[in-house]
Amino acid sequence: MILKAHGKINLSLDIVGKRNDGYHLLEMVMQSLDLHDEVILTEIKKGITLTCNKSYVPEDGRNIAYKAAKLIMDEKNIKKGVDIEITKNIPVSAGLGGGSSSAAAVLEGMNTLFNLKMSKDELMAMGLKLVADVPYFLVGGTALVKGVGEEVIPITPFKDQIVLLVKPSFGVSTKEAYGLFSLDKVKRHVDTAELIDAMEKVDYQKLSYYQRNLLENVVLRKYPILKNIKKTLKRYGAATALMSGSGPTIYGIFENENAAENAAIALDKGGNTVILTKTI
Numbered sequence: 540m541i542l543k544a545h546g547k548i549n550l551s552l553d554i555v556g557k558r559n560d561g562y563h564l565l566e567m568v569m570q571s572l573d574l575h576d577e578v579i580l581t582e583i584k585k586g587i588t589l590t591c592n593k594s595y596v597p598e599d600g601r602n603i604a605y606k607a608a609k610l611i612m613d614e615k616n617i618k619k620g621v622d623i624e625i626t627k628n629i630p631v632s633a634g635l636g637g638g639s640s641s642a643a644a645v646l647e648g649m650n651t652l653f654n655l656k657m658s659k660d661e662l663m664a665m666g667l668k669l670v671a672d673v674p675y676f677l678v679g680g681t682a683l684v685k686g687v688g689e690e691v692i693p694i695t696p697f698k699d700q701i702v703l704l705v706k707p708s709f710g711v712s713t714k715e716a717y718g719l720f721s722l723d724k725v726k727r728h729v730d731t732a733e734l735i736d737a738m739e740k741v742d743y744q745k746l747s748y749y750q751r752n753l754l755e756n757v758v759l760r761k762y763p764i765l766k767n768i769k770k771t772l773k774r775y776g777a778a779t780a781l782m783s784g785s786g787p788t789i790y791g792i793f794e795n796e797n798a799a800e801n802a803a804i805a806l807d808k809g810g811n812t813v814i815l816t817k818t819i
Contacts, residue, residue: 544576544640545679546629548702548736548783548790550754553729557722558687562671567684568730569675570697570739574704574816576637577626578604578644580652585620585761587612589692593627597661597772601611606669607642615657621649630812632710634784637811643651643676644670644686663691680819681738683731695739700818703777704800705768706812711758719757727751743778743794755782765789768806775802 547569556564582699586610589598599605608621623645629637646666657665660676666673671688683692683701729751759765765782768789774778775792776798793799799815807813 540580540652541650542578542580542644544578544629544637544676546572546574546576546635546637546640546816547675547705548572548635548788548818549781550697550746551729551731551734551750552721552754552784553731554725561715562687563618563722564686565671565684565688566729567625568681568694568731568734569672569684570681571679571819572635572702572704572789572816573819574629574635574814576629576640576641578643578648579623579624580645580648581624581628581651583620583622585618585623589594589625591625591627593631593698596625596627598630601794603638603669604641604645607645607666607673608664609667611646611655615655615726616650616655617653619653621645621652630706630788630814632706632712633788633812634703634711634782634786635706635788636672636784639672640676641669642666643673646673647677657740661720663689671806678691683735689729690713690725694735695743697738697741697818701793701796701799702816702818703772703788703793703802703804703806704783704788704812704814705772705799705815706814707764709762709787710788711762713785716754716758719761720754725753743792746792747779750779750781752782754785758782758786762787768811771806772802775799775805777802
């Protein structure tokens with residue numbers, strides 16, 4: 540069974556509170572990308588085997604796709620095994636959800652492979668036990684995501700937008716980004732209703748004004764090179780530019796593909812990973 544595990548960008552990321560257990564309460568607009576990893580699932584006699592085309596990706600219980608397979612096998616008492624083969628195209632530790640997307644693909648794929656007949660809601664509840672954004676990847680597309688990631692509300696699609704992703708040579712973990720953030724220092728939250736209105740109207744000027752990622756300022760302060768990437772994207776004609784998720788990937792949305800290609804050439808240096816893709 541061959542599955543596509545699509546990447547995502549955050550069109551917004553607002554942090555609206557914090558639970559007693561330390562988890563932050565979020566309100567985000569998330570968007571699927573054409574950029575994807577490929578996940579191949581094959582039934583085997585027993586156990587879990589995982590291989591990946593990138594040597595830096597763990598192929599054992601540290602891998603979230605492996606964890607997803609183990610979780611569904613344990614909870615559904617599956618006696619047979621599964622082989623997972625991942626071809627990675629999405630950069631890791633990038634704020635693009637590559638690991639979570641593969642985990643969602645494993646849950647969905649094993650549900651079909653082993654004829655488990657689990658509902659979408661059941662899969663989402665299981666996914667939430669792994670990582671907060673797995674439920675979103677089980678829905679995909681354009682969605683408003685709330686809480687710790689459990690509430691996923693599909694909204695008007697924001698398809699076929701030209702997106703240039705720029706990930707520097709280093710990664711930023713979710714833990715690191717949230718460790719830099721302080722909720723009591725937030726001066727302005729995201730006006731999600733106005734942001735969604737801008738998306739529905741494809742009003743880039745309004746979109747640029749209302750787009751915010753509350754983790755961006757603290758991550759950019761620690762890694763000033765990201766400010767330069769953002770400025771370069773704007774200089775080459777990006778209608779809007781923002782950090783995705785916990786970073787460090789900065790993306791630009793372009794109205795013109797030639798401008799995006801020129802920006803890609805300018806930014807393809809210094810160890811940057813530059814990917815031209817589109818929203819789906």
